[in-house]
Amino acid sequence: MLLSRFLGCALAAATLASCGEPDPIIETHYEAYEGDAYPNRRPKIVIPEGGMAVVSDSRSDTFSLISLATGERFGVHAVGRDPVTIDGPHHVVVDRSRKAFYTALSYPSLIGAVGPHASHGSSVMAGYVQKLALDDMRPLGQVRVEANPGDIVISEDGSRLVVSHFDLQRAIKNAGDVEAARSSIVVIDPDEVLPSGSPEPVRIPVCITAHGVALSRPDGARAYVACYGEDVLTVVDLTDPTAEVERVPVGPSPAVFEPSYGPYAAVMSPDQKTIAVSNVRSKDVRFFDVESGEFRDPDTIATLFGSPYFVAWSPDSSRIYVPMQAPDAITVIDVAAGNTALAYRDLSQVCDRPHIADLDGTGALFVVCEGDQIATPGRVLRLDPETLETLSDAEVGLYPDAFVRVPAEAP
Numbered sequence: 001m002l003l004s005r006f007l008g009c010a011l012a013a014a015t016l017a018s019c020g021e022p023d024p025i026i027e028t029h030y031e032a033y034e035g036d037a038y039p040n041r042r043p044k045i046v047i048p049e050g051g052m053a054v055v056s057d058s059r060s061d062t063f064s065l066i067s068l069a070t071g072e073r074f075g076v077h078a079v080g081r082d083p084v085t086i087d088g089p090h091h092v093v094v095d096r097s098r099k100a101f102y103t104a105l106s107y108p109s110l111i112g113a114v115g116p117h118a119s120h121g122s123s124v125m126a127g128y129v130q131k132l133a134l135d136d137m138r139p140l141g142q143v144r145v146e147a148n149p150g151d152i153v154i155s156e157d158g159s160r161l162v163v164s165h166f167d168l169q170r171a172i173k174n175a176g177d178v179e180a181a182r183s184s185i186v187v188i189d190p191d192e193v194l195p196s197g198s199p200e201p202v203r204i205p206v207c208i209t210a211h212g213v214a215l216s217r218p219d220g221a222r223a224y225v226a227c228y229g230e231d232v233l234t235v236v237d238l239t240d241p242t243a244e245v246e247r248v249p250v251g252p253s254p255a256v257f258e259p260s261y262g263p264y265a266a267v268m269s270p271d272q273k274t275i276a277v278s279n280v281r282s283k284d285v286r287f288f289d290v291e292s293g294e295f296r297d298p299d300t301i302a303t304l305f306g307s308p309y310f311v312a313w314s315p316d317s318s319r320i321y322v323p324m325q326a327p328d329a330i331t332v333i334d335v336a337a338g339n340t341a342l343a344y345r346d347l348s349q350v351c352d353r354p355h356i357a358d359l360d361g362t363g364a365l366f367v368v369c370e371g372d373q374i375a376t377p378g379r380v381l382r383l384d385p386e387t388l389e390t391l392s393d394a395e396v397g398l399y400p401d402a403f404v405r406v407p408a409e410a411p
């Protein structure tokens with residue numbers, strides 16, 4: 001008993017002795033944080049000499065940056081609303097006056113589908129138009145549109161954004177009811193694409209599975225829309241959304257729901273006199289005369305081996321450069337000389353699914369190659385516009401689907 005008391009007292013004394021003086025209390029005072037809660041760490045885009053092109057990689061959720069002078073890919077930027085799922089940035093336009101890009105987010109389908117670009121035409125999710133800063137791709141605003149946005153274009157004066165909808169789901173759901181099957185174009189004021197609370201855009205029902213859009217210049221008062229599911233080119237008065245939509249058949253035997261021609265792309269000539277309409281079913285390019293409002297005589301049809309997509313016009317409006325699929329190739333057509341073929345190149349070994357041709361007279365023709373749309377990256381070829389020989393070849397992301405130029409003087 002005495003021993004246990006002695007040991008307890010000794011232990012207590014030892015413990016007190018080991019404690020010594022308590023450590024001093026140190027207080028640290030910080031100045032109030034004055035920075036942004038979420039600082040922008042996006043790298044600045046430095047446009048190379050000669051300008052750049054922006055290519056939308058729709059299955060990678062990125063934009064690839066291409067040097068126009070060399071054809072080299074010098075940058076890649078993530079885009080979209082959701083960092084986890086695929087947003088599907090489809091087509092893209094540049095707005096130099098507002099120092100911004102606009103891209104249509106077309107969410108991929110979760111089910112199997114068939115037809116041209118069915119993977120972005122069979123979704124049930126509403127799409128978005130997203131506004132991105134030209135200098136670093138930071139989001140500036142967004143507007144919700146309809147499911148399966150197809151083309152996006154901006155008027156030359158920057159007053160209107162127009163988005164079509166290649167809505168296969170709407171067409172399938174309403175088979176037999178033409179009015180219900182028709183998708184809309186939406187007309188957006190670029191100044192009203194806001195970070196939140198953007199006003200509802202104007203919606204104009206136009207046709208079944210609308211896709212390629214060309215606008216009159218400079219103010220985009222009229223939209224010319226290629227309508228795959230109705231075999232027509234629609235003419236829409238954008239100054240009066242209630243005006244009747246004019247539908248001009250692209251050929252003598254138009255068909256609804258199961259098209260005979262399948263107009264998919266519409267590209268206006270630099271002189272604004274002609275719209276080249278690419279028909280993926282009949283494998284030809286037909287020419288719409290803007291002044292008369294009619295397609296030109298049948299003998300002006302450019303008949304092709306493969307399905308044509310977005311053509312490029314020469315600066316003098318005398319030629320078109322036509323990317324084709326199945327077989328993959330590109331051809332040059334002299335429109336001024338009765339659609340004479342001036343050059344042809346088989347691209348099957350170097351370009352899987354040519355989709356867009358682009359030429360602005362600076363000395364090179366660019367061709368965007370989709371790849372297999374799933375696992376194989378796409379490519380951007382830079383070709384000699386006379387011989388069609390390859391000048392450069394750049395790998396980009398999955399399923400590239402747009403090509404827009406940005407001049408060097410842009411910020």
